[in-house]
Structures are given as C-alpha cells and as structure tokens.
Amino acid sequence: MNKPVALAVAEIPADSDFDGAPATKVRGYWQSVGYRLRHDWVTLGFGVIVLLIVLAAVFAPLIAPFSPYAQSIIGRLKPFGWRGHPWGTDELGRDMMSRLIYGGRISLMMGLVPVVIATMIGGTLGVIGGFAGKVANTAIMRTMDVFYAFPSILLAVAISGAMGGGIVNGIISLSLVFTPAMCRVAETATAQVKNLDYIEAARASGAGTLTIIRHHVLGNVLGPVFIYASSLVSVSILLASGLSFLGLGVQPPEPDWGLMLSTLRQSLYVDPLGCALPGIAIFITSICFNLVSDGIRAAMDVRI
Amino acid sequence: MSATVQAKPYVDGRDRGGAAQPMLIAKELQRHFKVKGAGKGAVVRAVDGVSFTLFKGETLGVVGESGCGKSTLARVLLHLVLPDSGDLVFDGDTVGETRGISVADLRRQVQMVFQDSYSSLNPRMPVQDSVAFGPMVNGKSKAESRRIAQDILVKVGLRPDLFGPRYPHELSGGQKQRVNIARALAVGPRMVILDEAVSALDKSVEAQVLNLLRELKRTLNLTYLFISHDLNVVRYISDRVLVMYLGQVVELGPAADVFAKARHPYTQALLGSRLSMDSSKRIESPPIVGDPPSPINPPSGCRFRTRCPHAEAVCEAEMPTLGQWEDRSSHVAACHMTNAQSGHSLAGTA
Ligand SMILES: Nc1ncnc2c1ncn2[C@@H]1O[C@H](COP(=O)(O)OP(=O)(O)OP(=O)(O)O)[C@@H](O)[C@H]1O
Numbered sequence A: 001m002n003k004p005v006a007l008a009v010a011e012i013p014a015d016s017d018f019d020g021a022p023a024t025k026v027r028g029y030w031q032s033v034g035y036r037l038r039h040d041w042v043t044l045g046f047g048v049i050v051l052l053i054v055l056a057a058v059f060a061p062l063i064a065p066f067s068p069y070a071q072s073i074i075g076r077l078k079p080f081g082w083r084g085h086p087w088g089t090d091e092l093g094r095d096m097m098s099r100l101i102y103g104g105r106i107s108l109m110m111g112l113v114p115v116v117i118a119t120m121i122g123g124t125l126g127v128i129g130g131f132a133g134k135v136a137n138t139a140i141m142r143t144m145d146v147f148y149a150f151p152s153i154l155l156a157v158a159i160s161g162a163m164g165g166g167i168v169n170g171i172i173s174l175s176l177v178f179t180p181a182m183c184r185v186a187e188t189a190t191a192q193v194k195n196l197d198y199i200e201a202a203r204a205s206g207a208g209t210l211t212i213i214r215h216h217v218l219g220n221v222l223g224p225v226f227i228y229a230s231s232l233v234s235v236s237i238l239l240a241s242g243l244s245f246l247g248l249g250v251q252p253p254e255p256d257w258g259l260m261l262s263t264l265r266q267s268l269y270v271d272p273l274g275c276a277l278p279g280i281a282i283f284i285t286s287i288c289f290n291l292v293s294d295g296i297r298a299a300m301d302v303r304i
Numbered sequence B: 001m002s003a004t005v006q007a008k009p010y011v012d013g014r015d016r017g018g019a020a021q022p023m024l025i026a027k028e029l030q031r032h033f034k035v036k037g038a039g040k041g042a043v044v045r046a047v048d049g050v051s052f053t054l055f056k057g058e059t060l061g062v063v064g065e066s067g068c069g070k071s072t073l074a075r076v077l078l079h080l081v082l083p084d085s086g087d088l089v090f091d092g093d094t095v096g097e098t099r100g101i102s103v104a105d106l107r108r109q110v111q112m113v114f115q116d117s118y119s120s121l122n123p124r125m126p127v128q129d130s131v132a133f134g135p136m137v138n139g140k141s142k143a144e145s146r147r148i149a150q151d152i153l154v155k156v157g158l159r160p161d162l163f164g165p166r167y168p169h170e171l172s173g174g175q176k177q178r179v180n181i182a183r184a185l186a187v188g189p190r191m192v193i194l195d196e197a198v199s200a201l202d203k204s205v206e207a208q209v210l211n212l213l214r215e216l217k218r219t220l221n222l223t224y225l226f227i228s229h230d231l232n233v234v235r236y237i238s239d240r241v242l243v244m245y246l247g248q249v250v251e252l253g254p255a256a257d258v259f260a261k262a263r264h265p266y267t268q269a270l271l272g273s274r275l276s277m278d279s280s281k282r283i284e285s286p287p288i289v290g291d292p293p294s295p296i297n298p299p300s301g302c303r304f305r306t307r308c309p310h311a312e313a314v315c316e317a318e319m320p321t322l323g324q325w326e327d328r329s330s331h332v333a334a335c336h337m338t339n340a341q342s343g344h345s346l347a348g349t350a
C-alpha cells in the first residue's frame, strides 16, 4: 500500500523549513577538544609544570647560577647551599642545579626528537600500509613485526651498543625503537577509515588516492597518532636516561640526568640527596608528560 | 557551460544518443566474492548475471531481501567494485573500453547516495567541505566549489550559513541524508544511484526526503536507480521496478504492472508480506516461508524453488531466464510459468 507514504507526503510541503529550526552552537572537533582541556585542571596543572621545565631548559644560560662544566677539586659533593650552590655540588665539584637545568635540555631533546622522527617515518609507512593493497601492507607490517619481537629497552641497548654511544646514535636507536609501534597505530587508524562509505564516496566523486588520503584519511589518523606520540615522550626520556646510565647514550662531561645518575651512584653513601636529584628530575618530567598526554587523550576521545 | 548545479535545459549538453537511447544498459554483470572459511574456492554470488536497461529520465526501483546483492550491484555500476564479467553501456558508450567511456568520466555523470548516511560523511569535515569536495577534485577552484556547495545545500533545503559549517554529528539523520544527496549532486551528475537513501529515516522525514528527490529529479533532469527494501517507498517513487533474488533479476517491469499483477512467485510473496492498511487488499497467498538459501551454494535451476509454492521438477533442472524486453512497458519475469513451452504444469499462466 502506498497510502501512508502518500498521506505523509501530502501533509508536509517539500520546502518546509523543518530543517531550518535548530540553531545550536556549532563547535568543531578541535574547538571542543580545546574546551575540554581548558576545564581539566589536573592536566592544566601538570601542563604548567611541563611548560616550566621546557622554559628552564630553553633559558638555561640565563637561569643557571654556574657553568655546568666548571669543576672544583675542593668543592666536591658539598651539601645544599654550600658557597652559593643552592643544591650543592657533584662528585667533580660542579654545580648540581646548573647541571640539572642544562640536563633538562638534553633530556627533552632525547624525549622529543626520536618521537618526532618515529612519528614521521612510522606514520607515513602506516598510512601507506593501511591504504595500500594486501602485498604492500604485508611487506610493511611484517617488517615492523620483526622489530616488535624484541623488548624496546633491549632493542635500544642493542642498536646503541652496535653503533656506539653519543647523542646522535642515541636518537637514531630510539627512533628505530619507536617506529614500528607508531606504524602500527597509523596503520590501524587508516584501516579503520579505509572501508568507510565516505572514502568510497570520495572515490566515486573522482578523487585519486593521494587526494583522498590528504583530505579524508590524515585527519582521522592524526588524532590517534598524536595521542600515542605524546605518551611516547616520557618513555623516550626514560629510555634515553637508561642508555646514558649504561654509558651508551650521552657521554661525559655533558650534563645528562641519566649520566649524572650513573656517575653519582658511587657517592650514594656520602651524598644520598644529591644522588637522588637527577632521578627525581627524570621522574617528575616523565610523569608530567605522561599525565598531560593522558589528559590530551581523554579530551580527544570524543564520540563523534 | 555555466555552473553544473544550475537548472539545466531539458536537453543535457552531455546527452549523446537522444532521449530514446537508454541511459544505462547492464549486460550479464557478475561479481562474486571469495569467502574465507567456507571451503576452497567458495564464493558469494553477490551479483550473478544481472541485465537490465535504465531509460533516460526514469526512476528504476530495485527491491529484494537483505543480502540479495543490491548494494553490490550499485557499486559495480560505479566500478567501485570491479565486475568479474559483463558489460556496462552508459549512453551508448561501453564503460572501460578504449573507444567507450572511461571510469572517471562515468563517475562525473553517475553519482551515488550511500546506504549508511552516518558513515558516508567524514566526521572530521564540516559538511560544506564534504559537499565541495566533489567539484574541487573535478578541477573547480576552491571558491567556485564552495559556491556550488552553497547552492546545492539550498537546493536540498538546508541553509548554508546555518548548516554548512556543522560537522555530521551535529545533524539529524534526515539532515545528514540531505547532505549526502547534496554531495552526490554537487558533481553535476545525470544519473544518481540511491542506495536505501531513506531507509534509516522515520516516516515523516522519509516523506520529506522522497519529495525532495522527486523535486530534484524534475529540476535537474536526473535519472534515478532507487534501491530500497521498502515496497511502499519503491512504489511511490518508481516508474519501473526491478526485483532481485540471490544476485539475479527475477522480475522487471513498469511499477504499476508489477504491483498490480506480479508475474514471479517471489514478487508475489514479497507483495504479500507487505503490511497492508487495507484489509480488503490483503493477499491470500502465504508469505515467504523460510530463510533465503545461502548465496554461497544457491539451489540448482531456479533459485527461488526451495521457497516457491509452485516448484516442480523443471524448476530444479533448468534455470529460467528473464526473456527479452523491448521498451519501458515490457514486463518480464524469470519463471518457468511465464513460458508456455517450459513444461511446467502451470506454464503460460503467469
Ligand atoms: N566486500 C565483500 N566481500 C565479501 N562478501 C561481500 C562483500 N560485499 C558484499 N558481500 C556479500 O555479498 C552479498 C550481497 O551483499 P549486498 O551488500 O550487496 O546486499 P544488499 O542487497 O545490499 O543487502 P542490504 O539490503 O542488507 O543492504 C552478501 O551476502 C554479502 O555478504
């Protein structure tokens, strides 16, 4: 029977302004993420700490009371406040506070640079793998799986060990460690949108693969990739410190928290508080990054 | 040529064969999907030898149970899914042949509104950008594309200033489907495939969208392939109807004829299973019994015989054919009862 339909049609004129009525406030995705973040006091608080750490690292020459390299034979392992050294001195008489502030530079670099590199390489490979056909996907993802087979710390140690110490080699090895996981995240996100109708609709309107990726895939992949990358920063800081501690990362006399922890280790019984300082710095930095990343994740996890 | 979304003159500039030449001819289209875990070489016969003709300016309704291959057929028609075999002729040009029409050209003239209005819009894109995307990838400038999008949003009854900047999750189902229609029309197609375009909408919104579609068809001089499982809707909007069963066409004819006197027992059963408001019109024959057979191992001969009240030996032995149709008024069915020579005891009665 066509009666019901025909009736309903007759009752509602086609140009009814039914659809013109609701005038809710229009808020885009990123705007709503920003709104959520502004109202998340925990994330904001830890974000401020992260900001302070970053500022301290950037303006280290202005803030640090001493040179981080200036040694003093007589002033070794001195306590807090000794002769104007607010946090005392280390085993070579260098100012602890200055070394910690300068150490933040290296730690932040080691936290960010490998993650950025891994995000670019892994993200690109993942999007290609997710969007390409079965063969390319298998080739990319199985190669990544090989790296997956090793625990990340072991892999980092192995690569750094093989290439030798140093900041650059440390960055390379950490980038290699993070790339497979990043690739997997990007591939999963891509595969999820690949089969949605709007990709097919875009194809039907005549768009090529690259155009579709740029307009319809990247926007949906960026979110998960960014969330994952932000959670990797604290891991990267920790791993870099671990490498330095083992003598595979930053080399003396550079001020690096992991390296400081390693060299101060011998003085544990003489100056326990001084020994703990680099550890505390690592802890605070990584936990703040972690909590901020958690907050961002929560803010971005919107059902839309 | 001015902007593609402006009301066209009655004769389309891209028209090649004139009004008498069919818009689209499908010849023995076939698409099987490999299935995992159902034995080696097992396939789903999603589209299995489908032939039909779509005339210019008409609305051809496609009906059939869920899973009978309607959406796959739609995708094959746009070459979003490549057919295993068969030919597609668009306005006299064979699709994909060197001397015919390219797939890219086909997609400029044939557009589709997808079944799921939710997943067919990018959630991270304001809807005006989704609508403007088609013109943009077809070589229009950004400003021009945006203007086309605004025009077409007005045409589908959405105020561009109010709805254009919104994201899909900020729209109702009916509004989303209007955006989907706008997106399809923005490219300036001559033919639109509507895959369950109104199925997810409630009755009053459905009626609005159906009216809109009729209006658009008239002003933009469109040809529709209208897929639906709702017979009332198909009857309301279609000029002709195509009935599918397990990947095959079982009946094809003018809507009025098919609804008044269905020739295929499956169509009769479909019509019988319709909820009728009018008790005197309720059909006496039993509604369809049982589930549809698996499209992986369809029955031999006539695929409907396992559920058909008139099944006989000949139905098992031989697959009935649709027969020949000449024009818009031909009414054909793939049933042995329609063929006087078939040997069926009721041959020639349907
Ligand atoms: N990409 C695919 N791979 C494997 N099988 C598929 C694929 N697409 C569709 N099929 C199968 O083909 C058959 C027809 O599917 P199709 O989506 O065309 O049905 P439909 O008539 O549109 O159903 P509905 O009314 O529920 O939308 C189904 O059995 C389905 O499982």
Ligand SMILES: [Mg+2]
Pocket (backbone or CB within 6 Å): B070, B071, B072, B115, B195, B196
């Ligand atoms: Mg379907």
